[in-house]
Amino acid sequence: MPAPPPDARSFRSAVVSVTPCGDDGVLLRIRPERELPPVRASRFFMLRREDALSPAIPRPFSIYRQHGHELEFLIKVMGKGTSALAHSVPGTHLRTIGPLGNGWPTLSGGGAPWVMLAGGVGSAPFYMAIEQALRGMDGARPAALSELHFLFGAARSGLLYDVAAFERLGVRVHTATIDGSHGHKGNVLALLETLQRSGTLPERLRVLACGPERMLEAVASWCDARGLDCWLSLETLMGCGVGICNACPIPTRREGPRGAWPNVKCCVEGPVFKTDEIALHTLGH
Ligand SMILES: Cc1cc2nc3c(=O)[nH]c(=O)nc-3n(C[C@H](O)[C@H](O)[C@H](O)COP(=O)(O)OP(=O)(O)OC[C@H]3O[C@@H](n4cnc5c(N)ncnc54)[C@H](O)[C@@H]3O)c2cc1C
Numbered sequence: 001m002p003a004p005p006p007d008a009r010s011f012r013s014a015v016v017s018v019t020p021c022g023d024d025g026v027l028l029r030i031r032p033e034r035e036l037p038p039v040r041a042s043r044f045f046m047l048r049r050e051d052a053l054s055p056a057i058p059r060p061f062s063i064y065r066q067h068g069h070e071l072e073f074l075i076k077v078m079g080k081g082t083s084a085l086a087h088s089v090p091g092t093h094l095r096t097i098g099p100l101g102n103g104w105p106t107l108s109g110g111g112a113p114w115v116m117l118a119g120g121v122g123s124a125p126f127y128m129a130i131e132q133a134l135r136g137m138d139g140a141r142p143a144a145l146s147e148l149h150f151l152f153g154a155a156r157s158g159l160l161y162d163v164a165a166f167e168r169l170g171v172r173v174h175t176a177t178i179d180g181s182h183g184h185k186g187n188v189l190a191l192l193e194t195l196q197r198s199g200t201l202p203e204r205l206r207v208l209a210c211g212p213e214r215m216l217e218a219v220a221s222w223c224d225a226r227g228l229d230c231w232l233s234l235e236t237l238m239g240c241g242v243g244i245c246n247a248c249p250i251p252t253r254r255e256g257p258r259g260a261w262p263n264v265k266c267c268v269e270g271p272v273f274k275t276d277e278i279a280l281h282t283l284g285h
């Protein structure tokens with residue numbers, strides 16, 4: 001039975017700052033009451049305010065950045081839980097559970113380039129992924145700047161959250177917006193194809209993606225058709241985050257490495273899955 005990660009804890013944090021970001025987002029910086037070792041990119045924390053403003057069920061958020069003792073999250077305001085967090089003030093107390101989940105695979109240098117596809121707030125798990133790849137992960141060879149391509153897509157420029165921060169990391173940042181207000185006009189997959197046609201990106205790639213489910217489905221089938229290795233970080237609805245409530249089932253592929261086991265739990269077995277493991281298109285829509 002998959003279990004929560006052994007380093008996960010429930011603890012209290014104090015809000016340090018809440019800074020508006022993009023049209024409908026905030027950067028939420030918190031100071032946990034206990035110091036955390038470096039967290040792998042694309043792991044997540046469950047957050048809720050300790051007062052009655054937050055729903056009883058905490059909400060999951062990818063770690064965006066870690067600054068010494070402090071954690072930062074990039075949060076798009078969707079409903080009650082995210083709104084309560086966005087209206088926090090310095091000193092507001094948050095119940096914090098984590099770090100949870102598995103995180104991205106090791107982003108080693110020296111192979112096919114890594115292409116990171118982000119849709120809107122799906123950019124959150126990529127900032128530290130880039131930092132960690134450049135530094136070198138798990139004893140693997142560090143990636144060079146030229147081996148990392150960050151493709152950031154959104155409906156409009158105001159939803160390309162904190163894009164300047166990604167540019168400052170020094171990697172190649174390519175943007176796409178549906179309304180053409182920033183970068184390529186179209187979606188992030190069309191941008192990827194354009195970059196391949198122009199010779200900026202080769203045919204052989206290693207792909208990571210995070211964003212809305214429809215985008216991830218499209219990315220998964222695009223990579224499947226080309227036989228490319230692809231990992232998705234899923235933002236499924238969650239309840240407990242620790243494997244108890246069964247709110248986060250993801251259907252598996254019968255022919256995949258999970259075999260006949262019909263579902264995996266996104267919270268404790270993900271949120272990152274390789275596309276040959278899961279069957280996104282069978283999720284309920
Ligand atoms: C592992 C993981 C990491 C995540 N990381 C981030 C992050 O870094 N930044 C961020 O802003 N969000 C992230 N999310 C999504 C975030 O958890 C939800 O947006 C949040 O739970 C919404 O809570 P709410 O109470 O504000 O909205 P609710 O009141 O619960 O819902 C408001 C509306 O949003 C829809 N909704 C809620 N959650 C989701 C979702 N996950 N996907 C699509 N629609 C949804 C609901 O169906 C409803 O229509 C992550 C989710 C997961 C599972």
Ligand code: FES
Nearest residue numbers: 239241245246267
């Ligand atoms: S969120 Fe409760 S089991 Fe995954």
